[in-house]
Amino acid sequence: MRTTLCEIQAIEQYLDNTLPVAEHLLFQARxxxxxxxxxxxxxxxxxxxxVRWFSRKKKKEKLDQLFNQLMQEESFHHSINTIFT
Structure with missing residues (x-):
């Protein structure tokens, strides 16, 4: 089990480009x-x-929710309409 965790960590470091150059090249050779x-x-x-796609989806949902809340406020709604019309 420990070996598997170490391997996963090495793979993540390789993919994130956080390994030192020599270790990166060695991992690439492996x-x-x-x-x-x-x-x-x-x-x-x-x-x-x-994971990145899921995170973006969640952030978009939060932004949409915030925008909808803001658009319900009359002063904000009016300001946005005057800017874009």
Whole structure:
């Protein structure tokens, strides 16, 4: 289990470009020599992308909710309408 956690951490550091240059190059060489590691890197990259998309979706929902609340206030609604009309 500990080895798996260390590997996940190394993959995340590799994907985030937070490894020192020498370690980054060494990890890159390991992915070329071990196809199963390359598959894990690809899977982790997809997971990180999904997390980013989910985070953006949540932020957009919050912004939409805030905008709708603001538009219910008469003074804000009037100010926005005068700017864009």
């Amino acid at each position: 992915t070329l020599a071990a196809p199963e590691l390359a598959e894990k890197v690809n899977a982790q990259e997809k997971v990180l992308q999904l």
